Amino acid sequence: MEEKTLKIDRKMDEDDDNENVLQLVIFQLGGEEFAVDIMQVQEIIRMPETTRIPQAPEYVKGVINLRGKIIVVVSLDVKFNIEAKEVDENSRVIVVEVDDTILGMVVDSVSEVIRLPHSNVENAPDIITSKIKAEYIEGVGKLDERLLILLDLKKVLQESEMDQISNIKKNT
Amino acid sequence: MSMSEYCDMFKAEANEHLQQLNHTLLELEQDNSNLENINIMFRAAHTLKGMAATMGYNKIAEVTHEMENLMDSIRNQEIDINSTIINVLFECLDQLEFGIENIETECDMDISAILLRLNEVSSSAEKHEHVAENVTCVSESIDLKEDDIKKCQSLCEDKDSSIFNVQVTLDETCLLKTARTGLVLRELDKMGTVVKTVPSQEDIDSGNIDNEINIVFVTANNENVVIEKISKVSEISNVKIDPLDLDNILAAEKTESMPSIPSTPTSTSKSMKNSMNEDNVKSVQSVRVSIERLDNLMNMVGELLINKSRLNQLAIELETKKLDETLASLDRLTNDIQVEVMDARMVQIDQVFNRFPRMVRDLSIEQKKKISFLTEGNEIELDRTVLDEIGDPLVHLLRNAVDHGIETPEERIAKNKTETGSLNLKASRLRNNVLIELQDDGRGIDPVKMRDVAIKKGLFERAQANDLSDREAMYLIFEPGFSAAEEVTDISGRGVGMDAVKNKIEDLGGSVELESVVEQGTTIRLKLPLTVAIIQSLLVNVGEETYAVPINNIVRDEVIEQDDIRSIKGEKVVNLRGEVLPLVDLHDVLSVPHNKENYRDNNNLLVVVVEKAGQHIGLIVDKLLGQQEVIIKTLDNKLLKNVKGFSGATILGNGNVALILDVPTLV
Numbered sequence: 001m002e003e004k005t006l007k008i009d010r011k012m013d014e015d016d017d018n019e020n021v022l023q024l025v026i027f028q029l030g031g032e033e034f035a036v037d038i039m040q041v042q043e044i045i046r047m048p049e050t051t052r053i054p055q056a057p058e059y060v061k062g063v064i065n066l067r068g069k070i071i072v073v074v075s076l077d078v079k080f081n082i083e084a085k086e087v088d089e090n091s092r093v094i095v096v097e098v099d100d101t102i103l104g105m106v107v108d109s110v111s112e113v114i115r116l117p118h119s120n121v122e123n124a125p126d127i128i129t130s131k132i133k134a135e136y137i138e139g140v141g142k143l144d145e146r147l148l149i150l151l152d153l154k155k156v157l158q159e160s161e162m163d164q165i166s167n168i169k170k171n172t
Numbered sequence: 173m174s175m176s177e178y179c180d181m182f183k184a185e186a187n188e189h190l191q192q193l194n195h196t197l198l199e200l201e202q203d204n205s206n207l208e209n210i211n212i213m214f215r216a217a218h219t220l221k222g223m224a225a226t227m228g229y230n231k232i233a234e235v236t237h238e239m240e241n242l243m244d245s246i247r248n249q250e251i252d253i254n255s256t257i258i259n260v261l262f263e264c265l266d267q268l269e270f271g272i273e274n275i276e277t278e279c280d281m282d283i284s285a286i287l288l289r290l291n292e293v294s295s296s297a298e299k300h301e302h303v304a305e306n307v308t309c310v311s312e313s314i315d316l317k318e319d320d321i322k323k324c325q326s327l328c329e330d331k332d333s334s335i336f337n338v339q340v341t342l343d344e345t346c347l348l349k350t351a352r353t354g355l356v357l358r359e360l361d362k363m364g365t366v367v368k369t370v371p372s373q374e375d376i377d378s379g380n381i382d383n384e385i386n387i388v389f390v391t392a393n394n395e396n397v398v399i400e401k402i403s404k405v406s407e408i409s410n411v412k413i414d415p416l417d418l419d420n421i422l423a424a425e426k427t428e429s430m431p432s433i434p435s436t437p438t439s440t441s442k443s444m445k446n447s448m449n450e451d452n453v454k455s456v457q458s459v460r461v462s463i464e465r466l467d468n469l470m471n472m473v474g475e476l477l478i479n480k481s482r483l484n485q486l487a488i489e490l491e492t493k494k495l496d497e498t499l500a501s502l503d504r505l506t507n508d509i510q511v512e513v514m515d516a517r518m519v520q521i522d523q524v525f526n527r528f529p530r531m532v533r534d535l536s537i538e539q540k541k542k543i544s545f546l547t548e549g550n551e552i553e554l555d556r557t558v559l560d561e562i563g564d565p566l567v568h569l570l571r572n573a574v575d576h577g578i579e580t581p582e583e584r585i586a587k588n589k590t591e592t593g594s595l596n597l598k599a600s601r602l603r604n605n606v607l608i609e610l611q612d613d614g615r616g617i618d619p620v621k622m623r624d625v626a627i628k629k630g631l632f633e634r635a636q637a638n639d640l641s642d643r644e645a646m647y648l649i650f651e652p653g654f655s656a657a658e659e660v661t662d663i664s665g666r667g668v669g670m671d672a673v674k675n676k677i678e679d680l681g682g683s684v685e686l687e688s689v690v691e692q693g694t695t696i697r698l699k700l701p702l703t704v705a706i707i708q709s710l711l712v713n714v715g716e717e718t719y720a721v722p723i724n725n726i727v728r729d730e731v732i733e734q735d736d737i738r739s740i741k742g743e744k745v746v747n748l749r750g751e752v753l754p755l756v757d758l759h760d761v762l763s764v765p766h767n768k769e770n771y772r773d774n775n776n777l778l779v780v781v782v783e784k785a786g787q788h789i790g791l792i793v794d795k796l797l798g799q800q801e802v803i804i805k806t807l808d809n810k811l812l813k814n815v816k817g818f819s820g821a822t823i824l825g826n827g828n829v830a831l832i833l834d835v836p837t838l839v
Contacts, residue, residue: 051829052717053807055815063807068475072809101809136748140473157811 020118024141026148027094027107030082035141035148036114040096044110047091054076063108066095073104079156080132084108098153105157116141121150179275182227184460186272189216189223193265197258201533204253207246213261214243220268221384231281232271238290239264247293258288262530293319333364333392334415340402341410342383348686349381355405363398364391383409388416459603463556468516473506473513474706474803474823480506481825514555515707520597521606522550524563528570528597535574542592543580544576549599554606558700561680562608565673569696570597572669577614577694588612604701605682612722613693617686619645619698621760628694646688650674678836681707681724709832711824712780713795714758715766718830720802720822725835727781727788729796734774746779746790756839768794782835789839796817800824802833 024035025044050062050073059078063070077084085091090109093100106128121139132149136156141148193216200209205509224232241259245251256315267286271278340356342349351451353376362367369376370386383729391398395413402411480502487495525547532545540816554562578584578593585591619642626632626648632640640648652671674684682700701707709720730753735756736746744755757766771794802822817838818831 049828051821051831051833052765053812053815054764055812055817058813060811063821065827065829068471068478068820068823070805070808070823070829072811076812090621100642103809103811123652 013158016123021118022118024114024116025116026112029076029107029112030084032145033148036153038113040153042095042097045093047087047093064104065115070102071102073106096153098157102155182223183272186220189220190265191526192267193215195526197261198529209245210243229278231278231283232268235264235268235286236282238287242294257293266529273633287673293361298557323800326436333390336389337414337416338387340385340408341413343409344405346407350376354387354405356402359401363393364389416705467514468535473510474504478823517556518553519556519559521552521554524559525550532570532574541578543578543595544592545595547597552599552601552606555702558680561676565676566675570668577612580616602757607704609695611695616690616692616694617646617688618690622646622648646686652833706801706803710799711797712793713797714793715764717764720781720832722828725782727783730779730781731775732779734777753788753790755790755792784835
């Protein structure tokens, strides 16, 4: 039900505004601000109990029980090689659907949902001092003085070749 | 409903009819005197034709139409049934199956060959003179059952009425037969009571009628009035009425033990039997539900169970007695729902078994072998998911049995065996498992030959091979790439069969056993779990983490001392009452982050003994939490594709997730 109403809201918003406005979920991780398209976000939940999976890639934190569904959660900090906070009451799991797969991403906190005109988004400039690999970044959104890193979730949540190679090495 | 959904429904139903046709044709092949089988086939083909024509699958409709013509000639005894006809009919069924399988390209299907064959047999077969059915005594053509007679009797006693057999012939050109017949019956109802009609009321309603209708009718009016009334209905060409004498019928009943079947099977008595059969079929009420729905339902029941146990836990924590009663009934209800849903997923094993008689028949003809094939326990039920998976392994086993097991008739006679080999497929229920047994009385597996082949294939040195026990040598057929057949045939012998069978069955959580005596035959036993969605498991703790070990894999548990652990070639083992048990520390295998020393008492190490490929292995764990039914949920996520050793995960009573160990891939 919740999901349905949410969808209707989105639809109405789209009708109201012109199509050139992005709706983004803003979250914090390791002192930086990231953004993902709200269309990819299913829900945002508090940090649940996770079950570790032996032999899984390092950035896979484990699996959780999401109302009876078992879904994989990833630690974005490990994936991005940045230092996140310890898990506290602000920690959240953003549940996203990418390529028909439902996944959770652990983040330090989720602050808000914003609207951002497409024109405010630029291709990732070289001046970005983020340690995050450029391939994960879809663009950089400017909101007043803030810089939001728009993530390309498909690339982030796909097991890259490098990961596979390191896994093979680990297993042999 | 979209076209594709109609299409799926058509396919499902058409396949059922095909299955019935195949089955009945096989029976007919065994005993071609039973013309009732032709009637069953005729009906199935007729329904199929109707369905196909409605959907616009004209080729299928055309083939079934021609089949109908042929069968019609057979049941009217114009053509004698023979093996050629049966073979052609089998070919038709194959053609139809092909057409239904590839329904999208049905219109491109080439059916000219099969139609030609059909025409050939129907024209070449010796046609009998069509004996016009001479219905001199109408009472012979209607078959009254006991309760019908009783009904007549009671009606006659009440009033001063008599019983008539009314025969109404409709015009050849009559288009709305159902409507006309309905009018006739309504007229009759006004005058008296209709006891029975041939064809049956249901057949009439569905338009399944010829031009002739027989009606047993009780009335106080006289014959002429009845004829006059009926004749008022238009498009009636002839009405004939004869009085029926109940005493005669009863007398006939007594002389024949069977309910009076006329000596010459006239078409009416046959259609009477049809209607009786259809009555039986219609009494079963069912709906088609897609497996996906049942899966969803199953998942939801799983969640319900989890929530229920949480509620129970909360009630205990809160110490409220008030909830007890409600919780108890909730308990019962959820259990009932679980049982029902599990039952709904159960399918009779017949669904897999019923295609085998045909397959074995074809194979034995191809191989020029004589085989009597029997299936038993077709009514045993298995979970749909298991059932879907066992078809292929069973095909492999049957092919092997026909190909390598059973000898040619000449060979069998030379060996003093019966000319016809026997092949039995039997399913039975064994506690929470289903046992499928395939038994043949063929040449059996020769351990000596198996050793030779193993050496030839370079799997073993001569000395090693000789060390193998007979049993071990026979089990070599489950090794990948092993085939004992000297020549590769179309059927089997490529050495991919048996290990694939074993793997598949083990994937399902089952096991394969083999027993064979040279020249006496082979028995293969498959033990399968009833269901794969819910399994019994033992919950264990390793460090702080909880894992579920399927009970199927567990042999027993043991307590050992650290000091008893020995090391052989770097592997840990323990000597338990003479048995050397290899040990695996789950802490290490699962790379559990906690320090294991904190959880262990070195003098009391807990070991769960599991079986892997017939061998016992001890898993060292930290705590046994107890047995629990768990619902398996798959871990299909591409991020986890390199993860091995788990068959899935489950949700525990406290809402946490526990991984289910898959013993074969874990250790």
